[in-house]
Amino acid sequence: MPIRRPPHPEPPFRIVRVSHVELGVRDLAAARAFYVDCLGLLVSNETADTLHLRGLEERNHHSIVLRKAREPHAAAIGFKVASEEDLDRAAFWFGRNNLPTSFPEIPHQGRTLRTADVHGLPVDFYFRMEQVERMLQRYAAHRGGRIQRIDHVNCFTPDVQASHDFYSEIGFRTTEYTETEDAGPKLWAVWMHRKGNVHDLAFTNGRGPRLHHVGMWTQSPLDILNLCDLMATSGYLPNMERGPGRHGISNAFFLYVRDPDGHRIELFASDYLTVDPDLEPIRWSLKDPQRQTLWGHPAPKSWFEEGSTFAGVPVREPALGAQPIVAR
Ligand SMILES: [Fe+2]
Numbered sequence: 001m002p003i004r005r006p007p008h009p010e011p012p013f014r015i016v017r018v019s020h021v022e023l024g025v026r027d028l029a030a031a032r033a034f035y036v037d038c039l040g041l042l043v044s045n046e047t048a049d050t051l052h053l054r055g056l057e058e059r060n061h062h063s064i065v066l067r068k069a070r071e072p073h074a075a076a077i078g079f080k081v082a083s084e085e086d087l088d089r090a091a092f093w094f095g096r097n098n099l100p101t102s103f104p105e106i107p108h109q110g111r112t113l114r115t116a117d118v119h120g121l122p123v124d125f126y127f128r129m130e131q132v133e134r135m136l137q138r139y140a141a142h143r144g145g146r147i148q149r150i151d152h153v154n155c156f157t158p159d160v161q162a163s164h165d166f167y168s169e170i171g172f173r174t175t176e177y178t179e180t181e182d183a184g185p186k187l188w189a190v191w192m193h194r195k196g197n198v199h200d201l202a203f204t205n206g207r208g209p210r211l212h213h214v215g216m217w218t219q220s221p222l223d224i225l226n227l228c229d230l231m232a233t234s235g236y237l238p239n240m241e242r243g244p245g246r247h248g249i250s251n252a253f254f255l256y257v258r259d260p261d262g263h264r265i266e267l268f269a270s271d272y273l274t275v276d277p278d279l280e281p282i283r284w285s286l287k288d289p290q291r292q293t294l295w296g297h298p299a300p301k302s303w304f305e306e307g308s309t310f311a312g313v314p315v316r317e318p319a320l321g322a323q324p325i326v327a328r
Contacts (some may be wrong), residue, residue: 011171024069040144
């Protein structure tokens, strides 16, 4: 069976949810105009070379960190764990599996374990982050897409089955998956969660590891439609890559946009609850046009090919050659 449940009733350490992503950007002012003035994220801290951003309901100091860089790249994906003890258990588990472990100093958050997954994708784990004011009911401060919080991260992987097996081992549960129609079906994409909605983490077959997109949660599809009007009339029309639409997978309402450095952000609303332990994963065929978009529109070629590389991490071609339906 390609889909596995987490092998242990209790994972080796408890991950709460995906928490933040750091992105390298060439022009911090251009990135600020996009993320803050257009998308409506809040600034928690600003220096000459970094911007720490958060959504309206977030009490954590940051969910997106932008750092000035010579070339665009993604740094690490950050996960919050349930306690300091879980952090120690995580360090032990990654060390025992011969994966790199270090504890770099990261501003605005406590002790942070930096490690990597089976494909070298950099991941950080931490328990404590500086807490800031919740702005959810400061309606006068709401702008753009009225983004409330980070929801998920989606990555290309050269081997979806291996990524799926690795994250199952550390407690992620699979909610939906795409497989090929061969006699021996192969996993082409998976959606996995810790926090109780469709995903914290998704993997798609492709050159990887690379970051495909960061999904940011908005309260309603109307916020996404409002952002479409705003982007279309404020110089950001070319940055709108796909959507708005309704995904088959996850049922979410979506819009994909590209920041000035090409990093992809998804505005995401209206998925569903997945906390029941006996929830069966939902299967989709790679050939089903409603998989990508319930209304039948295929995604553009760029959506399947372009992504952000992780700094210093070599990219491999995917083992699986199966092709999705692509818009002409
Ligand atoms: Fe997504």
